[in-house]
Amino acid sequence: MNSAESSLNYMLVRLFNDILDIEERALSAGEFADASVREMHVIEAVGAAGDENSMSSVAARLGITVGSLTVAVSTLVRKGYLQRERSDLDRRVVRVTLTPRGEAADAHHARFHREMVDEVRRELSPEQLKAVVEALDRVTIYFEQRVPNGKHWYQTEE
Amino acid sequence: MNSAESSLNYMLVRLFNDILDIEERALSAGEFADASVREMHVIEAVGAAGDENSMSSVAARLGITVGSLTVAVSTLVRKGYLQRERSDLDRRVVRVTLTPRGEAADAHHARFHREMVDEVRRELSPEQLKAVVEALDRVTIYFEQRVPNGKHWYQTEE
């Protein structure tokens, strides 16, 4: 393992743990402390859903099953973050939307993300930022191509 | 939010989800499919523990309580990945080590990480890679300073 590779690996693992940890901390205080990180991500996904706010769409966005989402939405409705509404056009469909409290929580969380990215930017020179954005863009696209439904990208060859 | 900021935010979120997803997929097939991502991280931590392999040490490495680790280790012993052994020097202490199967799973997972980093490197020019490593290095250090209680356990070893 050469040096660039090993430090990249090292840093990715670190960043992963640290960011989750920081997010946890940021959420565990304040007005919306009764929403866990996972629940906040559901709120986020609903907020970003727009018209694609059926249970199936939101579940797909989150990468969880509809059954799991049903459970999550039920508690978030109980906590006052989300609303359910049966569609009139297709009465099988359930539309999920943010309540005012849900909107506030979403905005709060978005602010956290913005501030975190701000901190990152302050740490980097403009040139570094540019390089990182370009590079991560390539990497993101690369990973995206490999996620949807394929195990093709990594095969165990025992 | 300017463009660099918003795409950085977007990409970090995507990368996060994608990498977890890919890791999940990589693990969910093959010989070690009965170990979840979390369980694999326990195996990893035990593998990297060396002499610091008491329940307390490993739990600290992972940033979980000893009670949680006890539960995790019990199922991993049942699945044949780990061994428990009472210390003779201090009979309160339980030492945890990898079984041959655990070693194999650890090696398998390490190879996954290596290959993922390899793919990243293939996507980037040498200049980009250099910029990213330097930038992430700064950001990692920055985040580390903000995560007081730790989990500073990850060590790269060839």
Place this chain on the structure above:
DNA sequence: CACAAGATGTTTGAAGATCAAATAAAATAA
């Protein structure tokens, strides 16, 4: 139209992850 097939959600039962508190056993300090 009527019925089969398909799509959409909910419920339920199981497993895993995690914690805090209660407990047990062993080492160490007083």
Place this chain on the structure above:
DNA sequence: TTATTTTATTTGATCTTCAAACATCTTGTG
């Protein structure tokens, strides 16, 4: 020796997730 501290386990609670069984609704086919 006795009290305190350290180390682990057990237990009961909550959360997250899935798959499978179920119910309901829509659509396609004869």
